[in-house]
Amino acid sequence: RLLFTDLDGSLLDHRSYDWSPAAGRLAQLRDDGVPVIPVTSKTRSELLALRQDLNLTESPFVAENGAVVGLPAAWCHARLERTPGPDGLVIRTLGVDIGFIRQRLAVWRARLGAHFTPMGEMGLDDLVAVTGLAEGEARLARMREGSEPLIWEDSEARLDAFREGLAGDGLHLVRGGRFWHVTGESDKGKAVTWLTERYTALRGVHPQTLALGDGPNDIAMLEAVDRAVVIRGCHGLEVAPRQSRLYRSRATGPAGWAEGVDHWWGRGERR
Numbered sequence: 416r417l418l419f420t421d422l423d424g425s426l427l428d429h430r431s432y433d434w435s436p437a438a439g440r441l442a443q444l445r446d447d448g449v450p451v452i453p454v455t456s457k458t459r460s461e462l463l464a465l466r467q468d469l470n471l472t473e474s475p476f477v478a479e480n481g482a483v484v485g486l487p488a489a490w491c492h493a494r495l496e497r498t499p500g501p502d503g504l505v506i507r508t509l510g511v512d513i514g515f516i517r518q519r520l521a522v523w524r525a526r527l528g529a530h531f532t533p534m535g536e537m538g539l540d541d542l543v544a545v546t547g548l549a550e551g552e553a554r555l556a557r558m559r560e561g562s563e564p565l566i567w568e569d570s571e572a573r574l575d576a577f578r579e580g581l582a583g584d585g586l587h588l589v590r591g592g593r594f595w596h597v598t599g600e601s602d603k604g605k606a607v608t609w610l611t612e613r614y615t616a617l618r619g620v621h622p623q624t625l626a627l628g629d630g631p632n633d634i635a636m637l638e639a640v641d642r643a644v645v646i647r648g649c650h651g652l653e654v655a656p657r658q659s660r661l662y663r664s665r666a667t668g669p670a671g672w673a674e675g676v677d678h679w680w681g682r683g684e685r686r
């Protein structure tokens with residue numbers, strides 16, 4: 416079995432970033448040898464810190480909405496990857512470089528006269544105020560490699576024009592929690608499929624997969640697995656994946672996460 420999970424608003428509380436209501440389930444999955452794989456908008460730098468706190472250092476991770484994948488040695492393929500770096504990880508990039516994204520954002524801002532604030536242009540204090548992250552965490556969130564979060568401050572009509580302009584450059588707009596995220600062709604679903612295929616190639620068996628998420632940027636991931644959980648959100652965003660094996664949690668955040676894991680994999684059942 417493999418478990419893929421969004422972090423903000425799913426395993427972590429939307430506001431406090433606390434995960435204690437899910438801690439028991441996390442420990443149980445660890446005892447059962449089920450890899451819990453974070454699939455998030457967060458950066459590699461944020462993940463390096465968080466995976467220690469969450470005790471997930473043996474699992475791979477997907478950062479920046481599918482643009483960056485971190486592989487521990489056990490997930491590396493001798494013929495495909497170099498040896499891991501000093502943090503024990505090989506980093507694969509499935510998206511485009513942040514420099515290209517920022518260049519194109521500048522072009523479309525000028526051409527459309529659009530108003531938006533990319534995270535890279537936000538002062539640290541503003542970022543702390545908007546996200547509720549601690550200052551050190553906000554610094555890590557700004558270390559983008561393959562996706563740029565932004566706050567949209569313009570009309571819906573201009574957002575459509577912006578989306579079309581970006582599409583011509585091979586870039587995509589996807590909604591997270593507080594931010595819109597600009598990415599390349601990568602998304603959470605492609606990264607999850609890539610990791611599932613890697614697991615199958617290395618182990619010789621196809622795993623049963625479960626994914627949990629709360630935002631529109633999770634839809635591709637929820638459609639790429641065998642069983643899915645939509646965590647009840649606090650954004651009022653409609654999340655409707657095309658997935659027949661879908662459970663919607665009653666609780667929000669980490670309590671909804673534990674409820675969703677129990678629904679599909681509770682008490683030794685494999686429904």
Ligand code: 2M8
Pocket residue numbers: 423456457458461534546548556564590591592593594595630
């Ligand atoms: C951003 O991501 C969230 C997740 O969906 C959002 O869009 O609201 C990212 O910048 C991430 O790096 C950061 O940790 C998070 C903090 O809330 O915001």
Ligand code: MG
Pocket residue numbers: 421422423424425591592628629630
């Ligand atoms: Mg989320």
